[in-house]
Amino acid sequence: xxxxxxxxxxxxxxxxxxxxxxxxxxxxxxxxxxxxxxxxxxxxxxxxxxxxxxxxxxxxxxxxxxxxxxxxxxxxxxxxxxxxxxxxxxxxxxxxxxxxxxxxxxxxxxxxxxxxxxxxxxxxxxxxxxxxxxxxxxxxxxxxxxxxxxxxxxxxxxxxxxxxxxxxxxxxxxxxxxxxxxxxxxxxxxxxxxxxxxxxxxxxxxxxxxxxxxxxxxxxxxxxxxxxxxxxxxxxxxxxxxxxxxxxxxxxxxxxxxxxxxxxxxxxxxxxxxxxxxxxxxxxxxxxxxxxxxxxxxxxxxxxxxxxxxxxxxxxxxxxxxxxxxxxxxxxxxxxxxxxxxxxxxxxxxxxxxxxxxxxxxxxxxxxxxxxxxxxxxxxxxxxxxxxxxxxx
Numbered sequence: 278x279x280x281x282x283x284x285x286x287x288x289x290x291x292x293x294x295x296x297x298x299x300x301x302x303x304x305x306x307x308x309x310x311x312x313x314x315x316x317x318x319x320x321x322x323x324x325x326x327x328x329x330x331x332x333x334x335x336x337x338x339x340x341x342x343x344x345x346x347x348x349x350x351x352x353x354x355x356x357x358x359x360x361x362x363x364x365x366x367x368x369x370x371x372x373x374x375x376x377x378x379x380x381x382x383x384x385x386x387x388x389x390x391x392x393x394x395x396x397x398x399x400x401x402x403x404x405x406x407x408x409x410x411x412x413x414x415x416x417x418x419x420x421x422x423x424x425x426x427x428x429x430x431x432x433x434x435x436x437x438x439x440x441x442x443x444x445x446x447x448x449x450x451x452x453x454x455x456x457x458x459x460x461x462x463x464x465x466x467x468x469x470x471x472x473x474x475x476x477x478x479x480x481x482x483x484x485x486x487x488x489x490x491x492x493x494x495x496x497x498x499x500x501x502x503x504x505x506x507x508x509x510x511x512x513x514x515x516x517x518x519x520x521x522x523x524x525x526x527x528x529x530x531x532x533x534x535x536x537x538x539x540x541x542x543x544x545x546x547x548x549x550x551x552x553x554x555x556x557x558x559x560x561x562x563x564x565x566x567x568x569x570x571x572x573x574x575x576x577x578x579x580x581x582x583x584x585x586x587x588x589x590x591x592x593x594x595x596x597x598x599x600x601x602x603x604x605x606x607x608x609x610x611x612x613x614x615x616x617x618x619x620x621x622x623x624x625x626x627x628x629x630x631x632x633x634x635x636x637x638x639x640x641x642x643x644x645x646x647x648x649x650x651x652x653x654x655x656x657x658x659x660x661x662x663x664x665x666x667x668x669x670x
Contacts, residue, residue: 356387388429407436448496583632
């Protein structure tokens with residue numbers, strides 16, 4: 278089945294059998310998944326129809342017109358954008374069947390246990406250990422900057438299983454139950470006053486081998502799928518014209534003529550054009566995804582996203598003058614998602630500082646773009662062939 282008319286017909290059948298106005302939200306989402314209309318490019322039985330990704334827009338348009346509920350993608354973005362494509366590519370049949378449906382429906386939130394205090398930009402240097410004990414792995418270590426850990430049921434986790442191998446080897450990828458004994462989540466309060474991130478301590482956490490994704494020692498290869506999808510989900514999300522950070526600035530400019538200056542006008546025009554170019558580049562990237570897995574181009578989108586957010590939010594604070602120095606609420610909270618446009622200019626300015634760190638630092642992404650997109654020579658890496666246990670720390 279590759280015809281848009283057939284996909285549209287299936288969507289109308291779903292709406293007729295489960296009218297959004299009278300059907301419980303979760304029940305509707307489960308029915309949508311079972312009908313293969315969750316992500317149409319996934320295989321039949323896993324929320325899809327095995328058809329081109331481009332046909333998803335047909336489904337989404339029909340459902341939006343009928344007022345059907347969505348699965349709150351911002352709240353479950355880590356599961357949708359990172360965990361799901363990794364499970365689809367490397368998971369066993371049992372893992373796919375048990376994990377994908379509640380993930381997409383939003384019954385279970387996911388988080389990402391990758392970064393560590395001593396392994397952020399250089400993620401392959403991670404030191405969290407996983408030791409085999411019969412049919413289980415016993416995990417000990419610390420992870421940091423973990424979004425949604427305080428509300429997550431599951432986590433994607435990479436840990437070192439062989440310290441005698443070089444750092445990019447000897448890593449294995451797991452699915453960790455955040456409710457298991459030995460998992461402790463502590464809030465990390467940020468410059469915004471919130472604790473959107475967390476640090477996670479793993480002490481003697483037992484993970485069954487049945488929750489391993491990919492082969493033992495091939496966790497770095499599996500993690501690359503996660504990271505490439507993460508950068509696309511951060512930098513390449515679909516937004517309308519003047520969506521995202523540029524929207525509030527443009528609105529203020531139109532509504533507050535007394536704040537305008539010639540210099541600010543020129544800077545706003547430059548950033549508006551750059552934001553529109555980035556938006557259209559994101560559309561092109563999503564079209565490329567129809568043909569297969571995301572590539573290193575997503576790193577370029579994430580780079581642009583971080584730089585633009587920081588420059589636009591800085592311009593907004595300057596445009597507002599004294600008002601831009603105000604901050605609405607320093608209350609310590611543990612939000613489930615980031616709301617860039619629902620808060621004031623001060624929040625946007627402070628929160629955007631993290632954009633060049635989260636999801637891969639801009640410095641590391643520049644290397645990826647240089648080497649994998651532009652084909653420039655790699656930087657010398659003297660530690661690639663040294664056993665992880667012998668690395669200087």
